[in-house]
Amino acid sequence: MKIAVVAANGRVGRLVVKEAVDRGEDVTAIVRGENKTCAQHVIQKDIMDLTTDDLKDFDVVVDAFGTWEPETLDQHSATIKHLVDILAGTDVRLLIVGGAGSLYMNPEHTVxxxxxxxFPDVFKPLASAQNVTLDFLRGVDNVEWTFVSPAADFQAEGDRTGDYILAGEEFTVNDKGESQISYADYAIAMVDEAERTGTPEAHIRERISVVGK
Structure with missing residues (x-):
C-alpha cells in the first residue's frame, strides 16, 4: 500500500510514518523542510502547493497538519479544502487527524x-477550528474521507500499548472511565484505518474516534 503523510514532521505525523513503515508499507513524507521521519520517500512541498499529480498514485493520504496559534487556525479549513479539491474524483482516501471537541455527548447529537x-477555554479556539473542518467534510461526497478524533486527553508522551477502542461520533470512555489515548496508539489506529482501504470495514465519509484502553 502506498501511503503519503502530509505534515509528516509533526509529532503525530512522525509516529504515523513510523507505524506504517514498521508494517512494511510504502510511505512518503510530505514536508516543507528537511525530512525528519523514517519514510522511504519524500515530497518537499507546502500543503497549499500540492497538486493532483503529486497525490494521485497513492492509496491513502493522511493529513496530519495542525496549528495552535490563534492567527493561523483558519489554515485547518484552508488546507483541508485544498486537499479535497485536488483529490476530488480520485480513488485516493483522505484520512484526517481530527480533534475531540466535536464528539457528541448525547444520543441526539445536539451537545x-x-x-x-x-471543556478548557484554552482549547476552544482549536476545537472550534477543527469543528469547522469536520462540518465542511460532511458536505463532501466526491472524496473518500475519514475524520479520526482522538480521546479528550491526547497524550504526546504516552506509552504505545498497542491497544485501543474504536468508537464513533459519541464521546466514549474506557473501563476506567477515562477518555485518553497516546499519540503512539493513535498512530496505530490511523494506520489500521488506512489498511482497511478497499474493504467493507473502511469508514468512508465518516467520523470515527479512538480511545486508549
Whole structure:
C-alpha cells in the first residue's frame, strides 16, 4: 500500500510514518523542510502547493497538519479544502487527524464536548477550528474521507500499548472511565484505518474516534 503523510514532521505525523513503515508499507513524507521521519520517500512541498499529480498514485493520504496559534487556525479549513479539491474524483482516501471537541455527548447529537462546562477555554479556539473542518467534510461526497478524533486527553508522551477502542461520533470512555489515548496508539489506529482501504470495514465519509484502553 502506498501511503503519503502530509505534515509528516509533526509529532503525530512522525509516529504515523513510523507505524506504517514498521508494517512494511510504502510511505512518503510530505514536508516543507528537511525530512525528519523514517519514510522511504519524500515530497518537499507546502500543503497549499500540492497538486493532483503529486497525490494521485497513492492509496491513502493522511493529513496530519495542525496549528495552535490563534492567527493561523483558519489554515485547518484552508488546507483541508485544498486537499479535497485536488483529490476530488480520485480513488485516493483522505484520512484526517481530527480533534475531540466535536464528539457528541448525547444520543441526539445536539451537545458536543466543546459545549460542556469543563471543556478548557484554552482549547476552544482549536476545537472550534477543527469543528469547522469536520462540518465542511460532511458536505463532501466526491472524496473518500475519514475524520479520526482522538480521546479528550491526547497524550504526546504516552506509552504505545498497542491497544485501543474504536468508537464513533459519541464521546466514549474506557473501563476506567477515562477518555485518553497516546499519540503512539493513535498512530496505530490511523494506520489500521488506512489498511482497511478497499474493504467493507473502511469508514468512508465518516467520523470515527479512538480511545486508549
Amino acid at each position: 458536543q464536548l466543546i459545549d460542556t462546562p469543563d
